Amino acid sequence: MTSSLHTPLVLAIESSCDETAVAVFRAPDRVLGHALASQVETHRRFGGVVPEVASRRHLESLDPLLEEALQQAGVTLADIGTVAVTRGPGLIGAVLVGLSYAKALAWGLGVPLVGVNHLEAHVAAAFLHQPELEFPFLAMVVSGGHTSLYRVEEGLVFTELGCTIDDAAGEALDKGAKLLGLPYPGGPEIDRLARTGNRDAIPFPRAWLKKRIDFSFSGLKTALRVHLENHPATPDTLNDIAASYQEAVVDVLATKAMWAAEREALTTLVVVGGVAANGRLRELLTERGHTAGCRVVIPPVALCTDNAAMVAAAGARMAAAGRTAGLDLDARARLAVGTGA
């Protein structure tokens, strides 16, 4: 057996949206180095992510982040045994930048390339938080682009149980925040204001979809717009509106997650993605999980929002299972989970 110092390491790259990140990782669960550059400030003045600007920023960030991650890990490129990279879903130009960079590294180093599904990576982040997590479990991915529930079995095999039929939960929060005149990204702003607001002030609608495990948030956004037309927000009402709007989003998320757990007879729920950072969602899920006898696992915020450690965690598992890719691997704006890479 080789000493741990000589165990081939995984270098992982994430560049699918507005965070560029590089990780150096030792399987199964040790992050040795992690460097991240957020583009949030760059995109804020546009009120959302501008794809072309994101691609350029990824390109500028990758070299210094790679250097920083290697330095933190105390290793050189020669120690890298596998290169893992997000190949979708995401902004196609942004994904292409990371994928091309990863291909060049894998080819230059003569090591295998692994193409990782960004959503599967979000779920794999749970193992960095709870290495002893046992299959099967229920996973909820709630981000700016996705809102889905999966049954996850041995070997990270996914079955989708439900997803949003229109806006993602994070998108609903971001769009709601925009209507309230709050800066981008709106999710954390609403979270902050809601802490001192009355969540029962306005009865915003919940789309239960006849007990289906799918989600719909576009009607809620319309309800907010209509409410604001009739009752423009004032400094006195802003926090109540934010709290009531957020409650309508997280109530549906928590309720449907519990329906899915019951239907699938699963007793562990893993919650990941940027919206999993939401304080009220964490509180409500923990409460409801306690009542329903379902253990709720929510990794720390840094592992919930986009990062490269999660890509490494998923990539290392895929590499161990022989799921490596050729240099002809393509980038995908859309990519369902469980379709392989």
Ligand code: KG4
């Ligand atoms: O997973 P993520 O970092 O990027 C992708 O969409 O893949 O998620 C970003 C989303 C945004 O919609 C942002 O508003 C939301 O996560 N978000 C939050 C919070 N922090 C980030 N939503 C609610 N409360 C938060 N604290």
Ligand code: ZN
């Ligand atoms: Zn994400």
